[in-house]
Amino acid sequence: MIKRIFLFIFFLSQISFLYASITILNGLTHTYKVENGTIYKGKIEIENTGKKTQNVKLFLQDFSYQSDGTISYTTPHTNNRTNVDWITLNTNQLTLKAKEKKEVYYEITIPNNILEPGSYWSVIMVEPVEDIKPNDNKEGVNITSIVRYAIQIITDYDAEKAKPNLIFENIKIDKVEGKQTANIAVANKGNLYCKPSVTIEIYNHKTAEKIGVFSSQSMGLLPQTSKTFQINIDKIVPDKYNAIILSTDENENAFALNVELDLKND
Incomplete structure (x- = not known):
C-alpha cells in the first residue's frame, strides 16, 4: 500500500x-x-x-x-x-x-x-x-x-x-448544505421565455395560521425546459403543514398549487 x-x-x-x-x-x-x-x-x-x-x-x-x-x-x-x-x-x-x-x-x-x-x-x-x-x-x-x-x-x-405556461413537475424536501430546502421543479410548457421565481406560503395544518412566506431567486426559463428552484425553509420546525406554492414571472403571470408538507427530523 x-x-x-x-x-x-x-x-x-x-x-x-x-x-x-x-x-x-x-x-x-x-x-x-x-x-x-x-x-x-x-x-x-x-x-x-x-x-x-x-x-x-x-x-x-x-x-x-x-x-x-x-x-x-x-x-x-x-x-x-x-x-x-x-x-x-x-x-x-x-x-x-x-x-x-x-x-x-x-x-x-x-x-x-x-x-x-x-x-x-x-x-x-x-x-x-x-x-x-x-x-x-x-x-x-x-x-x-x-x-x-x-x-x-x-x-x-x-x-x-405568446405566453409561458408554467407547471410544477416535482416538489421535494431535502437537505442542501445542511439546511432544510424545498426543491421545486418548474417546467415552461409555453412558447415564450420568462424569468419566474417561486414562493411558498406555509400554514399550520390544524389552525390554518400562516407560519411564513419564503421565496427563491428568479431564473430564466426557456420554452420546453425546466429548472429546480431552491427555497430555504430551515426555520420551519418539523411537523405537518399546508402550503401554497406560487410561481410568478416578470409579467405577473402566476401559477399556484396547494400541497401538504410533512417536514421530518431526519
Missing part, C-alpha cells in the same frame, strides 16, 4: 496544470423583442484576465436544460425553435494579450416568414484554445482546464401573442 501511495504522489508530481483565463463582461443572456425582416446588433465583451496571450474561438450551438441538472449543447438545428441561421458573427476567432479586452459583434437578421410567435434561441460558445506544445525541459503530462462560456441569444417574436 505504501508503494502504491508513493507511485501516485510521484505521478501527480509529473502533472502540470494549465488554466485558461477569459471572462465575459456583459452578461450571458442577451434578449431581443424582434419584428419580421429587421436586423438587430449586439456585442460580446471578452477579457483575458491571465498573464499570457490567449486564443479564443466562437461558434453557435443549440441549447436546452432540464430540472435534473441536465444541460445539452447540441449541433445547430436540433432545436425546432433555433435561431442559429439568423445570427452572424463578425469573427470566429480572436487573440487577446494578457489583461486585454476585446469586443465581438454579431447581427441578428429576422426572416420575413416566421410562422409561430414566441421565443427562438441559441447560444454563442466562447472557448479558449490552448496551443499544446511539447516541453523538452519537463517530463510528465500537461492537463489544461478550460472554462467555456455560453451566451444565450434569445429573440422574442410577436411576444404579445
